[in-house]
Amino acid sequence: MAKVAFLGLGVMGYPMAGYLAKAGHEVTVYNRTQAKAEAWVKEHGGTAAATPRAAAEGAEFVMACVGNDDDLRAVCTGPDGALAGMDKGSVFVDHTTVSAKVTAELYDVAKAAGVGFVDAPVSGGQAGAENGQLVVMCGGxxxxxxxxxxxxxxxxxxxxxxxxxxxxxxxxMVNQICIAGLVQGLSEGLHFAQKAGLDGRAVVEVIGGGAAGSWQMVNRFETMLDDEFDHGFAVDWMRKDLGICLDTADENGASLPVTALVDQFYKDVQKIGGGRWDTSSLIKRLRALDG
Incomplete structure (x- = not known):
């Protein structure tokens, strides 16, 4: 069992930190909104800290799952940042989806302080975090x-x-690039089925077991058909991620025409008030185009 700090208790971090506590680790949490940290302690035990540095002091491992590059820098650096409180030989694990640029920056800062740094973004969404079934892709x-x-x-x-x-x-980034095109294709397929007068559920029952099947189809087709999007991975977050993908493609020379197009489709969803809707709301954009 280890002494662990977890920074960031959003829809992902809250249950992830809970699983560490359930595994028997001594967990100290930090969240920008202190009430969320206090609620977590009431539910899981452990301790809440007032700053990232206070949470990280004495911890063998510090995990973070925050919003973006700036949020990650804020919890890592400065006099109240986690790295200022971490001991030599301890390890910082970043579960935030951020740019490779900030990862390289913080890896160097951590290394100079004698702290290990692992970039470890996750896939699986809120359900994956709540069920302890995330896929974690790591560098370091x-x-x-x-x-x-x-x-x-x-x-x-x-x-x-x-x-x-x-x-x-x-x-x-590869994960998000693949998802973007897939969700647009699924949206178009289900939209076409409805416009053609087909039973969307029956269609998915047939094609879902073939080459068209996917996680998105299995887990999102019903809510897409029912026009329900108040769940899952928000469009705002996806646009942040796709922006990172497109910026990196500009640097490495990769061509991402479909990703760039779907990013603009998500921008359209934001314009109709869907910034917090699940990414499967691309189908709602198609319905809006129909008037």
Whole structure:
């Protein structure tokens, strides 16, 4: 059992930290909204800290799952940042989806302080976090990853190191690129089925067992057909992620025409008030175009 800090108790971090507590680790949590940290302690035990540094002091492992590059810098650096309170030989694990640029920056800062750093973005959404079934894609020094992996196992079904620092974030970009095109295709397929007068559920029952089947189809087709999107991975978050993908593609020369197009479709969803809707709301955009 280890002394662990968890920074960020959003829809992902809250249950992830809970699984660490359930595994028997001594967990200290930090959240920008203190009431959320206090609620977590009331539910899971452990301790709430007033700053990232206070949470990280004495911890063998510090996990973070916050919003974006700036949020990650805020909890890591500065006099109240986690790295200021971490001991040499401890490990920082970043579960935030961020740019490879900030990962490289913080890896260097951590290394200079004698702290290991693993970039470890996740896939599986809120349901995956709540069920302890996340897929975690990691980058970083092999020895540091080997130490962190047993901790990550508390809330994951698969955890794998893809390479040196930044490889985890690059792999998450691949994940989001694949999802973007897939959800648009699923939206168009279901929209077409409805316009053609077909029973969408019956259609999915048939095609879901063939080459068209996917996680998105299995887990989202019913709510898409029912026009329900108040759940899941928000459009605002997806646009943040796709922005990272497109910026990185500009740097490495990759062509992402479909990703760029779907990013604009998500922008349309935001314009009709769907920033917090699930990413499967792309079908709602198609319905809006029909008037």
């Amino acid at each position: 020094d092999a020895e540091v990853y080997d130490r962190a992996a047993p901790m990550i196992d508390a809330y994951s079904k698969l955890c794998k190191r893809l390479g040196e620092s930044g490889a985890g974030q690059l792999t998450k």
